[in-house]
Amino acid sequence: MKAERLDLRHAVNAISDVIQNRPMPLREFDQIYMKAGDMVMQSEYIARRFDGKDLLFVGDGDAISLCIAYLRQRKVFSYGPKRIQLVDFDERIVHAVERFADKEGLSDVITARLYNCIDAFPDDLMGQFDAFYTNPPWGASNDGESVKVFAERGIEGLRGDGEGVIVIADDPKLDWARRVLKATQTFTADMGFFVQEMQSQVHLYHLDDAPELRSCNLFIRSEPGRAPVAKSYQLHGARLENFYGREQKLHVRYVREKGRVDYGKAPSETYEIEYLEKT
Numbered sequence: 001m002k003a004e005r006l007d008l009r010h011a012v013n014a015i016s017d018v019i020q021n022r023p024m025p026l027r028e029f030d031q032i033y034m035k036a037g038d039m040v041m042q043s044e045y046i047a048r049r050f051d052g053k054d055l056l057f058v059g060d061g062d063a064i065s066l067c068i069a070y071l072r073q074r075k076v077f078s079y080g081p082k083r084i085q086l087v088d089f090d091e092r093i094v095h096a097v098e099r100f101a102d103k104e105g106l107s108d109v110i111t112a113r114l115y116n117c118i119d120a121f122p123d124d125l126m127g128q129f130d131a132f133y134t135n136p137p138w139g140a141s142n143d144g145e146s147v148k149v150f151a152e153r154g155i156e157g158l159r160g161d162g163e164g165v166i167v168i169a170d171d172p173k174l175d176w177a178r179r180v181l182k183a184t185q186t187f188t189a190d191m192g193f194f195v196q197e198m199q200s201q202v203h204l205y206h207l208d209d210a211p212e213l214r215s216c217n218l219f220i221r222s223e224p225g226r227a228p229v230a231k232s233y234q235l236h237g238a239r240l241e242n243f244y245g246r247e248q249k250l251h252v253r254y255v256r257e258k259g260r261v262d263y264g265k266a267p268s269e270t271y272e273i274e275y276l277e278k279t
C-alpha cells in the first residue's frame with residue numbers, strides 16, 4: 001500500500017489533541033515520550049503497515065495506539081487496524097485512552113485494559129491478534145530482559161501466523177544498545193520469528209539526559225506453520241531485576257489514578273494568582 005500525502009497542519013493538530021490527553025510521564029517506569037513529529041510519522045506508518053489487522057499494544061505511554069485510531073477518524077489518512085487493544089499497568093494511561101475514545105466515538109476501534117507484564121497474559125487475549133506493537137523499557141541494565149518480557153507478551157497475543165514491531169534503542173555508539181538489539185533478535189528467533197525489517201534510528205524522545213538517543217522499529221514475522229502460544233505464565237525472580245535501570249527492580253503492580261486529572265490544564269498546586277491592588 002502506498003503512503004498517502006499528509007496534510008501536515010491537519011496531522012500535527014490531531015497529534016496535539018492526543019498529546020494534551022497524555023498523563024505526565026513517570027521517569028522511574030521508563031515513561032519517556034516520543035517527540036511529536038516522530039509520532040506523526042510513526043502513526044502513519046504503523047497504520048498503513050497493519051491496515052485491516054487486529055493490533056495489540058503492550059504498553060503505550062506515547063499514545064501511538066490512540067493516534068492511529070484518531071488520525072484515521074480525522075481523515076489524516078484512510079487506513080488503519082480493524083481493532084486496537086492496549087494493555088498497560090498505568091491506570092492513568094488506560095483511563096486517558098478510554099475517556100478520549102469515548103469522547104471521540106472511537107470505543108469500537110480502541111480499547112484499553114490494566115495489565116502488568118509480570119502476570120500471565122489474560123486468557124481471553126491469548127492468540128487473538130494479527131500483530132503486536134511494543135515500546136518497552138529498553139533494558140540497558142538487564143541485557144534486554146525487559147524488552148524480552150514485553151515482546152513475549154506480544155507474541156502470546158498472536159495467532160499462529162503473526163508479526164510484531166519492537167521499538168528499542170538504536171545507537172551504534174552505545175554497546176548496551178547493540179547488545180540489547182542482538183539479545184532481542186536471538187530471543188524472538190528462538191520463539192519462531194525472523195527479522196523482516198529494521199528501520200534504524202527513526203524516533204527521538206523527551207529524554208533530558210540523552211536527548212540524541214534514538215530508537216528503531218524492529219519488525220519481526222513468524223516462520224510458516226508457527227503454532228500460537230498455548231499457555232502464559234507469571235514472571236518472577238531474575239527477570240524482574242534491574243527492569244527499569246540499575247537497582248530498579250519491577251516491584252509495582254499498578255500505577256493508580258488519583259482523582260480525575262484534566263491533562264491539558266495546569267494543576268492548581270503548581271501556580272498561585274497574585275491580584276492587582278484595588279484602586
Ligand SMILES: C[S@@+](CC[C@H](N)C(=O)[O-])C[C@H]1O[C@@H](n2cnc3c(N)ncnc32)[C@H](O)[C@@H]1O
Pocket residue numbers: 025029030031032033034058059060061062063087088089090093115116117118135136137250
Ligand atoms: C516502558 S514505557 C517505554 C517508553 C515509551 N516511549 C513510553 O513512554 O511509552 C512504555 C509503556 O510501558 C508501560 N509499562 C511499564 N512497565 C509496565 C509493566 N510492568 N506492565 C505493563 N506496562 C508497563 C508504561 O506505563 C508505558 O506506558
